[in-house]
Amino acid sequence: MRTLNWMISATLLLSLSAVAQNAADTQPSAAPVQTEQTQPATSQPAAAAAQSSAPANALPAPPPAAVQPTTMDQVVDRFVMREKGLIKMLQSRTPVIETYLQNLTLDPQLGPIPQTDKYFLGRMDLSTTIDRKDYIQDDQSMEKHLLGGFSKLFKVQYQPLGFSWMIFADRNDFDRQHYDFRYVRREFLGDVRCLVFDVTPKPKSGMGRFLGRIWVEDQDYNIVRLNGTYAPRPRNAFFFHMDSWRLNLIPGYWVPAFIYSEEGDFSAGAKNTLAFKAQTRIWGYDLKKDGQSDELTNIRVDSVQDDSPTAQDASPLAAERQWQQQAEDNVVERLTRAGLLAPEGELDKILQTVVNNIEITNNIDLPRPVRTRVLLTSPLETFSVGNTIVISRGLVDVLPDESSLAMALSHELAHIVLGHNLGSKYAFNDRMLFSDEATYANLGFKHIPEEEAAADKKAVDLLKNSPYAQKLDGAGLFLKVLNTRAGALSALLTAHLGNNMSQGPTVTRMSQLMGSAPQIDWNKLDQIAALPLGGRVKLNPWDDKVELVKSQPVAITSARDKMPFEVTPFFPRLTRQGTSDANPTTGNAANTANSGTATSADAKPVN
Numbered sequence: 001m002r003t004l005n006w007m008i009s010a011t012l013l014l015s016l017s018a019v020a021q022n023a024a025d026t027q028p029s030a031a032p033v034q035t036e037q038t039q040p041a042t043s044q045p046a047a048a049a050a051q052s053s054a055p056a057n058a059l060p061a062p063p064p065a066a067v068q069p070t071t072m073d074q075v076v077d078r079f080v081m082r083e084k085g086l087i088k089m090l091q092s093r094t095p096v097i098e099t100y101l102q103n104l105t106l107d108p109q110l111g112p113i114p115q116t117d118k119y120f121l122g123r124m125d126l127s128t129t130i131d132r133k134d135y136i137q138d139d140q141s142m143e144k145h146l147l148g149g150f151s152k153l154f155k156v157q158y159q160p161l162g163f164s165w166m167i168f169a170d171r172n173d174f175d176r177q178h179y180d181f182r183y184v185r186r187e188f189l190g191d192v193r194c195l196v197f198d199v200t201p202k203p204k205s206g207m208g209r210f211l212g213r214i215w216v217e218d219q220d221y222n223i224v225r226l227n228g229t230y231a232p233r234p235r236n237a238f239f240f241h242m243d244s245w246r247l248n249l250i251p252g253y254w255v256p257a258f259i260y261s262e263e264g265d266f267s268a269g270a271k272n273t274l275a276f277k278a279q280t281r282i283w284g285y286d287l288k289k290d291g292q293s294d295e296l297t298n299i300r301v302d303s304v305q306d307d308s309p310t311a312q313d314a315s316p317l318a319a320e321r322q323w324q325q326q327a328e329d330n331v332v333e334r335l336t337r338a339g340l341l342a343p344e345g346e347l348d349k350i351l352q353t354v355v356n357n358i359e360i361t362n363n364i365d366l367p368r369p370v371r372t373r374v375l376l377t378s379p380l381e382t383f384s385v386g387n388t389i390v391i392s393r394g395l396v397d398v399l400p401d402e403s404s405l406a407m408a409l410s411h412e413l414a415h416i417v418l419g420h421n422l423g424s425k426y427a428f429n430d431r432m433l434f435s436d437e438a439t440y441a442n443l444g445f446k447h448i449p450e451e452e453a454a455a456d457k458k459a460v461d462l463l464k465n466s467p468y469a470q471k472l473d474g475a476g477l478f479l480k481v482l483n484t485r486a487g488a489l490s491a492l493l494t495a496h497l498g499n500n501m502s503q504g505p506t507v508t509r510m511s512q513l514m515g516s517a518p519q520i521d522w523n524k525l526d527q528i529a530a531l532p533l534g535g536r537v538k539l540n541p542w543d544d545k546v547e548l549v550k551s552q553p554v555a556i557t558s559a560r561d562k563m564p565f566e567v568t569p570f571f572p573r574l575t576r577q578g579t580s581d582a583n584p585t586t587g588n589a590a591n592t593a594n595s596g597t598a599t600s601a602d603a604k605p606v607n
């Protein structure tokens with residue numbers, strides 16, 4: 001059986017890449033980028049400097065210690081109080097919120113599969129009411145509605161606000177006056193023991209009250225999970241069902257991180273025509289609020305240190321390279337600050353290992369090292385700026401093996417090798433001055449079709465001369481299955497900063513590899529061509545760091561378990577902050593529904 005675990009093979013291949021590991025290690029990894037602001041070289045008044053480096057993003061003070069409740073009524077009072085405390089703490093936050101939705105249709109062999117999809121991305125202002133500033137504005141009505149829902153006339157509309165609304169049970173009136181709370185039982189969610197309560201709105205307490213179940217952890221009595229809907233519903237509106245999870249990322253608080261929504265019924269006789277699955281992810285809690293007065297001091301003016309002992313002024317060529325480096329650094333920093341790029345971290349080492357494997361076997365010697373970073377969003381895309389290759393979290397999630405990861409990265413490496421990334425307009429800092437939600441309008445790294453074709457051709461050459469040469473079947477099969485879904489998944493395949501991997505319903509990226517790939521065989525249970533979304537990368541919503549998911553493989557028992565590119569429910573293993581495994585495991589049900597997708601727990605690169 002073909003091994004699906006490319007993380008382990010990445011570790012095995014490390015011996016090939018000792019040189020480049022050194023390059024990767026020269027940067028301190030994973031410090032939150034907000035604390036790394038570089039002051040402009042010109043001297044600043046001390047007050048201004050202090051202000052710009054002030055701990056705007058310091059952790060909120062944990063809630064004061066309180067007497068342990070002894071009755072269930074006291075427990076209710078405590079979690080009502082803790083919920084109000086959470087709402088208050090989050091008032092100063094403007095996290096990123098992403099919703100990806102797949103409308104479903106019934107396939108006789110594969111069960112419900114995506115038919116169309118939608119994507120929303122924005123920053124949410126949690127200060128007064130739930131408000132969103134969308135990065136992608138293609139629907140003028142989306143900001144005007146708070147309810148997720150559809151209007152009359154069978155026209156289905158999805159309001160992303162309807163998804164973000166679900167981060168709290170009830171922002172204003174979560175209390176005994178408006179709700180009945182009924183204790184159900186104790187239950188563990190991951191490592192965390194919880195008290196479970198059913199919550200029903202009192203009669204005549206108003207529209208849109210939470211109706212469902214909550215899980216409350218039994219130390220500080222924070223709500224860690226909400227599952228249900230809102231009721232009663234207003235005329236012409238409809239509330240989605242949701243399963244909302246929180247993570248203990250900072251002392252004393254559990255912050256909303258994932259919301260799964262699902263509607264639809266494919267059982268015999270079911271009449272509803274609405275059927276979808278949606279994942280909402282929230283991250284970037286530690287990002288600075290946009291548009292603050294310290295904006296200018298955030299720009300990294302010069303990160304290039306000339307440390308050669310005899311240097312006077314830069315030679316023309318050296319100046320050119322520094323100029324390009326400056327453009328690259330500006331873009332990477334700006335995207336990180338907008339909450340779109342993960343800080344440099346563990347996952348980058350694995351990506352860089354794969355890049356290094358290709359570089360070394362092809363004798364590629366570049367004047368500046370190639371770096372990698374992870375775009376935090378779901379749509380499948382890669383791009384490169386200068387010598388930095390960026391790959392989206394969604395794409396890393398769905399790639400089945402190391403050779404397909406090499407395929408994705410090799411296209412961008414080819415752009416770099418071919419000198420396609422010499423544009424340096426971003427070295428001018430005025431081009432970094434825009435609001436976060438205008439990022440997509442101000443930055444773009446698309447290539448012309450001729451460069452795309454040249455990069456594809458070069459990338460195939462690089463792969464054929466790499467350790468992945470004998471394993472390109474997996475990459476080709478991945479592209480083939482993507483090709484079968486490309487028409488249904490246009491939102492997932494719409495790149496926002498780089499080039500699309502497809503044109504309409506046809507995958508164009510490195511399509512040469514499809515020719516030699518095996519046939520798609522859904523019934524062949526060990527043929528895993530692509531994974532569900534969320535299967536590999538876990539994202540810390542507080543500091544935006546990414547790591548690989550740790551989860552146990554579960555055997556695939558039918559073609560319906562494969563779920564390539566699909567949305568699945570979340571089932572994170574909850575842990576308390578500060579315990580031995582403090583990092584939240586943000587995997588979802590897909591991990592456990594997929595044989596061989598994830599035994600990466602012990603596959604950390606050794607260096």
Ligand SMILES: [Zn+2]
Nearest residue numbers: 447452455499
């Ligand atoms: Zn390209």
